[in-house]
Amino acid sequence: MAEVKKIATRESYGNALVELGKEHQDLVVLDADLAEATKTGIFQKAFPERHFDFGIAEANMMDAAAGMSTAGLVPFVSTFAMFAAGRAFEQVRNTLGYPHLNVKIGATHGGISVGEDGASHQCCEDFALMRTIPGMVVVSPSDDVEARAAVKAAYEHDGPVYLRFGRLAVPVINDVPGYRFELGKGVTLRDGKDITVIATGLMVAEALAAAETLAAEGIDVRVLNIHTIKPLDEELVLKAAKETGRIVTAEEHNVIGGLGEAVCSCLAENCPTPVRRIGVNDEFGHSGPAAALLKQFGLSAEHIAEVVREMVK
Template identity: 70%
Template sequence: MSDVKRIATRESYGKALVELGKLHENLVVLDADLAGATKTAMFQKEFPERHIDCGIAEGNMIGVAAGLATTGKVPFASSFAMFAAGRAFEQVRNSVGYPKLNVKIGATHAGISVGEDGATHQCNEDIALMRTIPGMVVINPSDDVEAKAAVKAAYEHEGPVYLRFGRLAVPVINDNPEYKFELGKGIVLREGTDVTIIATGLEVSESLEAAKKLEADGISAKVINIHTIKPLDEKLVIESAKETGKVVTVEEHSVIGGLGSAVCDVLSENYPVKVLKIGVNDVFGESGPALELIKKYELDADSIYKKVKAFVS
């Protein structure tokens, strides 16, 4: 996929905020001394009076965002996923989730692909944490097109939303006129009969590549892009499991509590089938180039292909 355009979804986040800011004067952006990294600096440059740098104090930032939401503003509180979901969890739960406030959390630098920043910054637990908060919508876009659409959908949704973005530039796969983003609706990218691959985030493009390799071996893989992990598209998950009889989930997140767990919850109650969860296997990350780490932790297309092939066989 070397000839495919690649854009980091954190870049998409920054650009989307600027475009929405032009349309909606009630949109405000907060960051925790990371505007350059989260790309909210784009919004800061365009609308300095609507950008608040809260300093390295994520818990306080979430509290400020909650207060702004009570005045009719729509705040996007931005930081690295490790700090937005991890450090500020209590404030997100009690100050945003419990009162059901209209706060949007833009969490960048999620997952192993943070790369050289290492284990302390590679948050592989954020989806699990945010899923447990009642009423929290959790979105993990797969590319530039989807990330921009997700930010718009988050603004339009009344209630708390957690948006997960990456540092690594990833292939643009949704740049087509048929693409449509709907909260809570998965997208079938490829039909198949032998196995269903349900992927999220940057793993969607890797799963598509894996499906091509499987096809060469005579294995027909259905590929589904799940951008909204909560609420999950349960109907699509169940229907696909019935069609293929086997399900594989792929995520750049811990196999505990993320997309795989959400899918298993649905299937165990409605249509039990064999499920293979591909993700970070209950270990911490390490420092290194992002692409090498994705390969080492077996989240690349070739590793997915090998695991799915063995699973189906």
């Protein structure tokens, strides 16, 4: 069996910026002293005159991006998720969100898989924070193919977009004929009648692996990839709820305020359905190898399979 190709979505982000930069002269990239880690350094080498390093001044960087956008440029503002969503939240809300400016936030190193950097850098609150800003689109791509497509879609979208990318290399799962990305539209990766797993980001690959394991046990699992957390594809979620009757959500984020709560809100108002949320259970992470941390916090195919078995019983 051929080895599965793995790429960190932050790498995909850097490469996608270069490809877009060749086509669009109005695209500029801003970074906060982390170009090597966020991979905007790839763009910097290709277009040094369109890359701006603001040092460790994330709030200032957001305000500068706002100004650039009013001058006809399309800024991609990049730093770690903890700094983009956390440290600069006020500027993102008031300077980008309130006037609905055309600025894209490329937030890397999101979630527990930041690993050894520890709790201070493991941002598991960014979906919740960004979802609260009116008009903000929130995207969490699952692999290299989807990340590249998401960057392109964000450029084409008129308004603020928050894109979360990961540090850890993840399997490429969307390199298939006919793949199509659309903001706000989820994807059915696997059909099933017994239960639905709705996943985002690196948890999509884990959900697929869990579904394979469960299929061998006679449990038919539908897997939805919800790359756009806001706006949520409510039509797809409701269809799955009505047809399978049970839902499990999976995300590399706190169970409070993220994909799971978005799905629960949708179902509570339209189609009450039993739901189990898999994510970080209202706690901080800690330093350690990314793969080990994901397993410890239940962000794995094994844990998804365990929860599905409990629900089906």
